[in-house]
Amino acid sequence: MSAGGMAPNHAAAPLRILHVLRAPLGGLFRHVVDLTRAQVALGHQVGLVADAVTGGAGADTTLADLAPQLALGLLRFPMRRLPHPSDVSGLAQVVRRIRQTAPDVVHGHGSKGGLYARLAGFLPIGSAAVRGYTPHGGSFNYRPGTATHRLYMTIEALLARRTDILLFESAYIAGRFDAFVGSSKALRRIVPNGIAPTEFQAVEPGSDAAEFLYVGELRSAKGIDTLLHALAQVSKTRNPRPRLVLVGSGPDTEALRQQADHLGLTKAVTFRGPMPARAAFALGRTLVVPSRAESLPYIVLEAAGARIPLVATNVGGIPEIFGPFRDRLIPCDDPAALASAMIGALDADPNQVAAASEELAKFVEGRFSFANMVTAVVEGYRAALAAKAAKGRVNPPVRVSQ
Numbered sequence: 001m002s003a004g005g006m007a008p009n010h011a012a013a014p015l016r017i018l019h020v021l022r023a024p025l026g027g028l029f030r031h032v033v034d035l036t037r038a039q040v041a042l043g044h045q046v047g048l049v050a051d052a053v054t055g056g057a058g059a060d061t062t063l064a065d066l067a068p069q070l071a072l073g074l075l076r077f078p079m080r081r082l083p084h085p086s087d088v089s090g091l092a093q094v095v096r097r098i099r100q101t102a103p104d105v106v107h108g109h110g111s112k113g114g115l116y117a118r119l120a121g122f123l124p125i126g127s128a129a130v131r132g133y134t135p136h137g138g139s140f141n142y143r144p145g146t147a148t149h150r151l152y153m154t155i156e157a158l159l160a161r162r163t164d165i166l167l168f169e170s171a172y173i174a175g176r177f178d179a180f181v182g183s184s185k186a187l188r189r190i191v192p193n194g195i196a197p198t199e200f201q202a203v204e205p206g207s208d209a210a211e212f213l214y215v216g217e218l219r220s221a222k223g224i225d226t227l228l229h230a231l232a233q234v235s236k237t238r239n240p241r242p243r244l245v246l247v248g249s250g251p252d253t254e255a256l257r258q259q260a261d262h263l264g265l266t267k268a269v270t271f272r273g274p275m276p277a278r279a280a281f282a283l284g285r286t287l288v289v290p291s292r293a294e295s296l297p298y299i300v301l302e303a304a305g306a307r308i309p310l311v312a313t314n315v316g317g318i319p320e321i322f323g324p325f326r327d328r329l330i331p332c333d334d335p336a337a338l339a340s341a342m343i344g345a346l347d348a349d350p351n352q353v354a355a356a357s358e359e360l361a362k363f364v365e366g367r368f369s370f371a372n373m374v375t376a377v378v379e380g381y382r383a384a385l386a387a388k389a390a391k392g393r394v395n396p397p398v399r400v401s402q
Contacts, residue, residue, distance in 0.1 A: 047072025170317030213284020
């Protein structure tokens with residue numbers, strides 16, 4: 001409520017927005033940073049809560065550059081990926097930040113960010129905030145039927161009771177929510193990730209570019225072990241053997257190095273640390289996305305925009321990115337199918353490859369706009385605030401001193 005006792009006009013006024021996430025890396029982090037910068041540019045007051053121990057120097061630099069623009073501040077503390085007793089103290093810190101900043105919107109991203117953002121809604125902290133949630137895959141990527149999946153879906157169903165708006169980044173994740181969590185009283189929007197106009201400029205491979213490139217986290221869900229097996233099969237058909245550059249970092253880095261050595265690929269595979277996607281694209285001629293699970297991966301959007309030839313699996317929201325060209329996708333966890341697609345990329349006519357890349361870029365440009373993403377998210381916030389006010393559930397914000 002305003003000082004005069006009138007409810008604020010959220011349909012026009014700048015909003016106070018607090019984003020909560022865990023790991024400041026990968027597509028989720030890019031999404032939050034992009035949203036934050038755009039929302040600040042639109043005149044909103046924004047704050048971030050994130051893990052303090054992941055992301056490395058790149059995340060530290062990004063957040064340090066962003067911090068001066070954050071009217072609601074930057075809070076970092078250690079967060080565990082899996083449920084842990086430290087979540088209790090983490091929740092206490094998030095609750096305190098909500099009380100200090102009195103946001104209009106608390107937007108949780110990913111499983112842990114969504115947990116902290118929405119679990120606070122069960123506590124009598126006097127906050128008028130609406131609570132939004134964007135899964136970014138997260139717990140919805142676990143294999144259905146497993147004990148872990150059942151546990152996380154039970155938690156999701158509980159948290160749905162304190163969710164005012166669901167902002168799904170893909171129709172795929174919205175479908176997973178419906179199938180495994182069920183109906184919710186929350187408003188819902190499917191707001192696809194979007195990339196900027198500058199990201200639709202072509203990137204040319206360097207003179208010494210490898211035949212194949214992977215860009216992303218080095219972890220099991222990304223299917224890089226399948227890629228290495230496929231590369232070993234392709235290598236038997238080519239002399240000299242094709243090269244692969246892996247750009248990124250993650251928990252499986254050492255295991256993947258050992259696998260490459262075991263397959264005799266030591267000289268064919270180069271491990272590079274994290275770097276900006278458009279810089280990485282110059283290191284390879286075909287980007288391979290061998291994922292087992294995805295929501296709506298930025299790396300596929302970015303590669304499509306840059307006219308980088310793609311070999312990708314038919315999982316998650318990737319078919320939504322390919323749209324009418326989804327028949328180009330291949331099954332996951334199938335080294336033979338992946339090897340065949342990689343051989344096809346090596347043998348393809350360059351003019352046909354360029355034409356296919358151009359038509360995919362044009363489709364993505366028309367469907368996955370950064371401006372549309374930002375507008376739809378803010379409009380979703382305002383709709384949730386209006387719905388909450390109409391139900392008479394708006395309480396005066398309570399702020400405490402720092």
